[in-house]
Amino acid sequence: xxxxxxxxxxxxxxxxxxxxxxxxxxxxxxxxxxxxxxxxxxxxxxxxxxxxxxxxxxxxxxxxxxxxxxxxxxxxxxxxxxxxxxxxxxxxxxxxxxxxxxxxxxxxxxxxxxxxxxxxxxxxxxxxxxxxxxxxxxxxxxxxxxxxxxxxxxxxxxxxxxxxxxxxxxxxxxxxxxxxxxxxxxxxxxxxxxxxxxxxxxxxxxxxxxxxxxxxxxxxxxxxxxxxxxxxxxxxxxxxxxxxxxxxxxxxxxxxxxxxxxxxxxxxxxxxxxxxxxxxxxxxxxxxxxxxxxxxxxxxxxxxxxxxxxxxxxxxxxxxxxxxxxxxxxxxxxxxxxxxxxxxxxxxxxxxxxxxxxxxxxxxxxxxxxxxxxxxxxxxxxxxxxxxxxxxxxxxxxxxxxxxxxxxxxxxxxxxxxxxxxxxxx
Amino acid sequence: xxxxxxxxxxxxxxxxxxxxxxxxxxxxxxxxxxxxxxxxxxxxxxxxxxxxxxxxxxxxxxxxxxxxxxxxxxxxxxxxxxxxxxxxxxxxxxxxxxxxxxxxxxxxxxxxxxxxxxxxxxxxxxxxxxxxxxxxxxxxxxxxxxxxxxxxxx
Numbered sequence: 001x002x003x004x005x006x007x008x009x010x011x012x013x014x015x016x017x018x019x020x021x022x023x024x025x026x027x028x029x030x031x032x033x034x035x036x037x038x039x040x041x042x043x044x045x046x047x048x049x050x051x052x053x054x055x056x057x058x059x060x061x062x063x064x065x066x067x068x069x070x071x072x073x074x075x076x077x078x079x080x081x082x083x084x085x086x087x088x089x090x091x092x093x094x095x096x097x098x099x100x101x102x103x104x105x106x107x108x109x110x111x112x113x114x115x116x117x118x119x120x121x122x123x124x125x126x127x128x129x130x131x132x133x134x135x136x137x138x139x140x141x142x143x144x145x146x147x148x149x150x151x152x153x154x155x156x157x158x159x160x161x162x163x164x165x166x167x168x169x170x171x172x173x174x175x176x177x178x179x180x181x182x183x184x185x186x187x188x189x190x191x192x193x194x195x196x197x198x199x200x201x202x203x204x205x206x207x208x209x210x211x212x213x214x215x216x217x218x219x220x221x222x223x224x225x226x227x228x229x230x231x232x233x234x235x236x237x238x239x240x241x242x243x244x245x246x247x248x249x250x251x252x253x254x255x256x257x258x259x260x261x262x263x264x265x266x267x268x269x270x271x272x273x274x275x276x277x278x279x280x281x282x283x284x285x286x287x288x289x290x291x292x293x294x295x296x297x298x299x300x301x302x303x304x305x306x307x308x309x310x311x312x313x314x315x316x317x318x319x320x321x322x323x324x325x326x327x328x329x330x331x332x333x334x335x336x337x338x339x340x341x342x343x344x345x346x347x348x349x350x351x352x353x354x355x356x357x358x359x360x361x362x363x364x365x366x367x368x369x370x371x372x373x374x375x376x377x378x379x380x381x382x383x384x385x386x387x388x389x390x391x392x393x394x395x396x397x398x399x400x401x402x403x404x405x406x407x408x409x410x411x412x413x414x415x416x417x418x419x420x421x422x423x424x425x426x
Numbered sequence: 427x428x429x430x431x432x433x434x435x436x437x438x439x440x441x442x443x444x445x446x447x448x449x450x451x452x453x454x455x456x457x458x459x460x461x462x463x464x465x466x467x468x469x470x471x472x473x474x475x476x477x478x479x480x481x482x483x484x485x486x487x488x489x490x491x492x493x494x495x496x497x498x499x500x501x502x503x504x505x506x507x508x509x510x511x512x513x514x515x516x517x518x519x520x521x522x523x524x525x526x527x528x529x530x531x532x533x534x535x536x537x538x539x540x541x542x543x544x545x546x547x548x549x550x551x552x553x554x555x556x557x558x559x560x561x562x563x564x565x566x567x568x569x570x571x572x573x574x575x576x577x578x579x580x
Contacts, residue, residue: 017496045499046519059517062501300497300527307496328523335535337526380522381535384493388529408531410484411475421530422432424487424570 003100004032004074006313007091009081009251010107011035012044013299014280016062017306018105018313019071025314027072029102034093035077039131040067045299048164050134057131081108084255086273103275103313106252106263107306110245110281110297117152117241119214124223125239128161137238146237147171150226152211154181156329158242159194162203163331165240172203173234175226177243179208185327187342187362187374189353197332206232214239247282247295260284262295267319269309277313279305288322289340289371289390296325326387328380335380339387340364342372352405354379363405368395370404382408388421389413427509428567430472430547430557432482437474437564439481443556444470447485450548450555466538471545472556473531483556483565485545486511486532494544497527502542510549515541 006022008015011033022031035041042060049055068075082094084104091099112127114120124144126137140146147170151162154176166172174181180191181198195205210229217224226234247262258264258272262284269277269285279285280302284293301323311318326339342364344351350365361379363386364372370389385408389396394417396404403412410418445457452460452468460468472485488511495503495511502517503524518541524533525542536543548554557565 043500045521049519060500299499300493300523303496326526328521328526330521335522337522339526380525382531383522383526384524384528384533385531387526391529409473409475410482410531411477411480422434422482422484424429424431424489424530 001098001100002032003030003102005029005102006031006105007099007101007103008033008105008107009084009091010105010109010280010282011037011041011075011077012107012109012280012302013041013062014107014109014283014302014306014309015105016041016067017303018107018277018279018310019073021307021310022314023071025311025316029314030074031072032074032076032099033068034079034081034091034099035075036080037130037132038078040065040075042131044129045160047128047131047134048160050131051138051161051164052167060131081251084251084257084276086255086257086276089275101275103277105306105309105313106257106271106276106278106282107280107302108248108251108282110295111248112241113244113246114241115211115243117211117214119216119223120241122214122216122223123221124237125214125241128157128240128242129245137240140238141168141170144222144237148236149173149238149240150175150211150234150236151240151242152226153240153242153244154178154183154205154207155242155244156182156185156327157245158240159198159329159331161240161242162198166201166203173206173236174198174203175206175209175211175228175234177208177210181205181207182329185329186336186338189355189362190336190338190360190374190376193334193360193376194329194331194336197334201332206234245281245297247284247297249282252276252278252282260293264293265305268312268317269305269320270312277309279309286320286322287324289324296323298325298327300326324390334358334377336374336376337380337383338372338374339383340370340372340390341366342374344372352401354405361405363401365396365401368397369393370396385409385412392417427488428547428569429488430485430545430554431566431568432484433564433566434480434482436562437481437483438562439474439476440561441474442559442561443472443483443565444474446555446559447471447545450551451546469534469536469543471534471543483560484530484532485556487530488545488547493527493529494524494533497523499523510547511544512546513542513544515539518542 041062127133213227215225263278281297308320358377360376362374448470520540
């Protein structure tokens with residue numbers, strides 16, 4: 001039996017955000033993290049660099065090697081939590097250990113969604129969200145001298161896998177259910193740019209196509225082809241299945257904690273159970289643009305949620321300021337960024353675009369306020385100036401809308417806001 | 427902590443701050459070599475904005491709660507004990523999430539190295555190069571609390 005003032009289940013970015021916040025307030029309270037992977041917290045968005053060999057697992061570490069000691073954190077890993085009992089303030093691990101807590105943070109992240117495709121559990125079908133996924137994929141490629149890959153899912157994770165597989169010499173085909181790539185990350189025009197990039201690098205795209213079955217190689221168990229609903233069969237030596245992630249909220253649900261899609265939290269990131277908090281991909285935090293809680297599984301939001309939870313756990317009251325959807329992507333050296341409501345959800349929005357050679361910028365306004373943006377290529381420079389306009393709901397007249405579209409700089413902001421920014425006022 | 431503040435009423439957009447910033451962040455620390463010989467050319471870490479008679483220089487605020495550090499997906503951006511926000515270049519993968527997050531537009535793409543580039547307040551120098559070399563005192567290195575006089579003049 002062990003007791004910790006602060007116990008965190010999960011060892012990724014939300015946990016690190018919480019630890020750093022707790023230690024800003026409380027240097028001495030006992031703190032432990034239960035992590036199921038045998039690694040310190042690492043940069044999940046950068047795992048494709050493992051596949052290409054540009055990084056080792058050690059180089060992916062999200063913090064310095066001294067982090068857990070410096071923060072006086074006991075890292076219990078690789079171990080897995082089995083149950084939470086909020087009434088007894090106890091977490092039971094799969095190995096039978098009981099950990100009692102003063103405050104608990106559930107930061108268990110997301111898991112890969114497995115769509116109903118026959119043969120999805122076949123050898124040679126891989127996820128692409130963990131170091132273990134990439135290690136297994138790499139081992140398979142080497143052992144079988146794999147040459148042809150099919151990536152199912154043309155979202156961020158699938159395309160990162162596709163580019164990395166291409167870089168190490170495989171032939172790559174991408175199958176996407178929607179009629180365009182990155183349908184959840186970019187507007188149609190920016191998607192078309194990314195599609196062109198992949199095609200020009202020799203990647204075949206099947207858009208608006210559903211994978212129906214992962215078929216075996218003749219006489220073997222492992223995958224040998226992907227059959228599409230349209231009748232095509234794509235021969236391959238491996239499949240990367242990247243059809244999205246979903247909150248891993250089972251621990252909370254089984255403990256009677258309120259779960260919608262993710263774990264429901266209030267403005268302090270507190271769940272429905274006393275002294276239990278949730279943050280990161282498993283939680284449904286407030287989206288200040290949509291003006292509602294929803295899971296937004298992106299890295300920066302997970303840090304902010306973890307940080308807010310940590311401050312509150314340590315007794316420094318802090319309301320979550322709210323985040324929104326935003327993504328910074330880059331494929332084949334071309335960057336693309338989207339923030340907020342770049343595809344207007346209904347009538348009543350105003351779209352302004354500026355495009356040139358290797359440059360595309362789209363700003364979406366609701367009345368005087370910027371609510372969304374897409375930038376591709378050199379248009380990403382100083383893009384945060386516009387993100388700041390979205391967050392601070394800076395009213396922009398016709399004059400400043402045009403200035404902002406042309407150039408992300410302070411002279412594109414109304415005078416009062418220019419002065420506030422220069423003084424560094426939040 | 428001390429930060430660099432601009433006084434737009436006396437800035438004349440000479441861009442000497444940019445020149446000296448670039449030299450300070452060059453390998454040679456030599457004006458001519460930095461501009462004419464070093465390849466890739468070193469980058470300046472601040473920008474001068476100018477429209478008509480209005481101009482000012484601007485660089486990282488080294489925020490108390492830095493959005494860039496919180497957004498960084500690799501941990502390359504850090505805020506040190508001294509409050510200075512720095513890029514660890516060997517950890518940066520050039521994903522530009524920080525550029526998306528920073529409301530000050532104070533992080534630039536170093537395209538030659540594929541990493542983020544920003545103001546480091548000139549480590550080892552008592553006064554940052556931009557401030558030291560401004561001929562008009564249009565840049566001041568000051569604590570936030572010392573700024574009352576600034577806000578009355580701007």
